[in-house]
Amino acid sequence: MIAPNLKITAENLTLERLRPGQQGVVVSVEGEPAQRRRLLEAGFVQGSPVRFVMATPFGDPLVFSLRGTQIALRQSDARHVRVRV
Amino acid sequence: MAAATPENSPALPLVALIGSANCGKTTLFNTLTGSHYNTVNYPGATVEYAVGDARRLPGFSCRVMDTPGITSLVPSSPDEKVTVDALFQGDRRPDILVAVADANQLSRHLYLTRQLLDLGFPVVLVVTMEDLLLAKGLRVDERNLSELLDCPVFVLDPRKQERLSQMAEALRALGEKSQTRPARAQYEAFAAELTEERISETFHALDALEHLAVKPRFEKAGREGLPQRHGPSTADRILLHPVLGLLIFLGAMCAIFTAIFWMAAPLMDGIDALFGALVTVAKSVLPASWATDLFADGLVGGVGAVLVFLPQIAILFFAMGYLEDSGYLARGAALVDRPLSRIGLNGKSFVPLLSGYACAIPAMLAARTIPNRLERMLTLFIIPLMSCSARLPVYALLLAFLIPKDKPWLGGLAMTGLYLSGFLIGAVISTIASRYLKGKETSGFMLELPALRAPMLRVVLVSTWHKTWQYIRKAGPTILVIALSLWVLTHTPVQPAPSDGSDREYVAVSNSYAARIGHFIEPVTAPMGLDWRGGVALISGFAAREVFVGSLALVYRVQELNDEAGMTGKLFARMSELRFEGDGRRIFTVSTCLGILLFYLIALQCFPTVAVARNEMGSWRWRPALIQLGLFTGVAYLLAVALVQGLRALGVP
Ligand SMILES: Nc1nc2c(ncn2[C@@H]2O[C@H](COP(=O)(O)OP(=O)(O)OP(=O)(O)O)[C@@H](O)[C@H]2O)c(=O)[nH]1
Numbered sequence: 001m002i003a004p005n006l007k008i009t010a011e012n013l014t015l016e017r018l019r020p021g022q023q024g025v026v027v028s029v030e031g032e033p034a035q036r037r038r039l040l041e042a043g044f045v046q047g048s049p050v051r052f053v054m055a056t057p058f059g060d061p062l063v064f065s066l067r068g069t070q071i072a073l074r075q076s077d078a079r080h081v082r083v084r085v
Numbered sequence: 086m087a088a089a090t091p092e093n094s095p096a097l098p099l100v101a102l103i104g105s106a107n108c109g110k111t112t113l114f115n116t117l118t119g120s121h122y123n124t125v126n127y128p129g130a131t132v133e134y135a136v137g138d139a140r141r142l143p144g145f146s147c148r149v150m151d152t153p154g155i156t157s158l159v160p161s162s163p164d165e166k167v168t169v170d171a172l173f174q175g176d177r178r179p180d181i182l183v184a185v186a187d188a189n190q191l192s193r194h195l196y197l198t199r200q201l202l203d204l205g206f207p208v209v210l211v212v213t214m215e216d217l218l219l220a221k222g223l224r225v226d227e228r229n230l231s232e233l234l235d236c237p238v239f240v241l242d243p244r245k246q247e248r249l250s251q252m253a254e255a256l257r258a259l260g261e262k263s264q265t266r267p268a269r270a271q272y273e274a275f276a277a278e279l280t281e282e283r284i285s286e287t288f289h290a291l292d293a294l295e296h297l298a299v300k301p302r303f304e305k306a307g308r309e310g311l312p313q314r315h316g317p318s319t320a321d322r323i324l325l326h327p328v329l330g331l332l333i334f335l336g337a338m339c340a341i342f343t344a345i346f347w348m349a350a351p352l353m354d355g356i357d358a359l360f361g362a363l364v365t366v367a368k369s370v371l372p373a374s375w376a377t378d379l380f381a382d383g384l385v386g387g388v389g390a391v392l393v394f395l396p397q398i399a400i401l402f403f404a405m406g407y408l409e410d411s412g413y414l415a416r417g418a419a420l421v422d423r424p425l426s427r428i429g430l431n432g433k434s435f436v437p438l439l440s441g442y443a444c445a446i447p448a449m450l451a452a453r454t455i456p457n458r459l460e461r462m463l464t465l466f467i468i469p470l471m472s473c474s475a476r477l478p479v480y481a482l483l484l485a486f487l488i489p490k491d492k493p494w495l496g497g498l499a500m501t502g503l504y505l506s507g508f509l510i511g512a513v514i515s516t517i518a519s520r521y522l523k524g525k526e527t528s529g530f531m532l533e534l535p536a537l538r539a540p541m542l543r544v545v546l547v548s549t550w551h552k553t554w555q556y557i558r559k560a561g562p563t564i565l566v567i568a569l570s571l572w573v574l575t576h577t578p579v580q581p582a583p584s585d586g587s588d589r590e591y592v593a594v595s596n597s598y599a600a601r602i603g604h605f606i607e608p609v610t611a612p613m614g615l616d617w618r619g620g621v622a623l624i625s626g627f628a629a630r631e632v633f634v635g636s637l638a639l640v641y642r643v644q645e646l647n648d649e650a651g652m653t654g655k656l657f658a659r660m661s662e663l664r665f666e667g668d669g670r671r672i673f674t675v676s677t678c679l680g681i682l683l684f685y686l687i688a689l690q691c692f693p694t695v696a697v698a699r700n701e702m703g704s705w706r707w708r709p710a711l712i713q714l715g716l717f718t719g720v721a722y723l724l725a726v727a728l729v730q731g732l733r734a735l736g737v738p
Contacts (some may be wrong), residue, residue: 004699020316021316029281031527032527034161034519034526035527035529036281037159037161037279037281037284038161038529039531040284040285040288040532041156041157041159041161041196041284042156042193042279042531043192043193043196043288044228044290045285045289046285047283047289048288053316053321054316054317054319054321054322054325055325056325056330056419056420056422056423057325057326057327057328057330057331057334057420058420058422058423058424059327059423060422060423061320061419061422061423061432061530061532063317063325063419063534066193067190067192067193068187068189068190068191068192068193069187069189069190069193069533069534069535070533070534071531071532071533071534072416072419072422072432072530072531072532072533072534073528073530073531074416074426074528074530076421076527076528076529076533077529077530077531
């Protein structure tokens, strides 16, 4: 689910598209309500800096660093977090 | 609103430690209680809580409870729900909460503390891991944080006995204010109002708070402290490396199972020999009588049967505890998420499945951490296929019996094969089931990867001891009762000593109640290649699998052989000479042993597991649990019969 008014651009992309080491700032969180709440309560709220650390051996989940810790997140979840770089 | 100390609660106030996973709760708990604690069952839930007297807290008597980690008061998986419910209902509602937060991720961890304070709980905040923050050139301003949150705050390292008297003072002061605790209704209203805006606002407020409370350690360093290192740690570069990471993962799994087989073996032999000797001593000291036999063979032998497989369980618990404490277990779960999601499971199924190799019951409780319902059900469904430690004595006995002594590697290989097959069968079942069952919820995976560290051996050992003791307490009495009943069944009605000089024990067993049952079910056990005595041993395994070995020893009257050392030696001698009563064919042939192995691999022979499965599968009630029982046991039987008959047709003895 992508809000129609937000186009994917170089500066505005979804979390799983960050390059290793690249940092973005959360713009919005989509997804179905329970999933969205889990992401928000983990700290992926608007304005939070997130950095893509590395992928796990099978390429998914991805490891992000957020608010002083590291979180493994499946690409299908990461897709719902929109960031600005 | 409930008063601070309800009539029915124990006199001492109850202090609960609450916090996110890995924040240091358990460490603090061990420090407060001096690692002396019990695990108790929470009313209405099979979850176990560690509760102990806070003996290291000077001047304030209370009981302390450790709880599973939660991120929010609104739960997103069943394990979180149990913790949250415990705060609002039941007669063990805590009187005071100690919120525990990691200094390095204050905003994330204070999210929960904020919720607790907003609801009006009496809270003392403990901030841990400041040493790691100091290393980054930052520190926590305790006074400031306490003022901002309006609650007592202690920045301390829970691994050390520090500031305990100050904490005791704060807890006492809070308790004396005779605070009231929020009622369920208040909580419901709170949960209903938890909108996305509220969550974002809370975090923004916490960001501001963190900015004020976390300061540079040295004046000249900037606000950000020392320059931060970005990117993965060196350890993670290796542990999560596409090739090395996988090799290490496989290596770790192999190491665990190798330890279970090889390290446990001498310990098990020791226990085995010890109890064999005890039985012999008991018999030689006590006058020969029915009661002596009951005591020696039934009771002492029965206790031995319970204790003999403990080394393996303890080693598995230790390995899991060690990996968990080091932070590797979370990485393991993340690593296998992708392959497991292909077969309808989740990375979070990893820990439950691995625990299933020790015992299905705690494994099923561990499955509560899986948020997605369908994935949780599938995990619960296949957990019994992971060969639990109770099956190990059976595997060990039959493989050792089948495989020549000079080829121990073949035994190891066969054992690995058995363990892998259990998982593979489970994988096939869950793949097929997930194709047909469609869950309503979207699947996902989110897990914090805690910083890697060297575990504290003492802590891991203490928790291993508690888990193992827990296991003895739970399984021990059942196994013992069964062993005793079985002895009684095989020795009643009491037969007069035979006048024609035939073997007294033989007459006793063949005319016993057990024999009658065995003969009755012989049509079912015969196709598997077992005579009535083997049949008795096989059903007794339904009470607890490991009883099979003890039962074999009993029904085949192993104890009277005195020339071999230990139970197992005697059992081997007996098994290789046993013949069918009618035609004199040997009973324990290759095909029969393989048949029993296959049966034990698949059959669900543990009724406590069925009961727990029923409970954990929630509103689906008995159906899946009974399908599990019927399907696994039925399929196991049919396959075993097919294998035995097939091998015989091919000319295998
Ligand atoms: N460096 C450092 N390590 C700590 C501190 N407090 C706890 N630890 C370590 O952090 C790890 C996790 O602590 P636990 O007490 O198991 O955390 P927990 O909150 O009980 O975690 P769960 O049981 O997963 O909910 C352990 O290895 C502790 O030794 C601290 O102040 N500094």
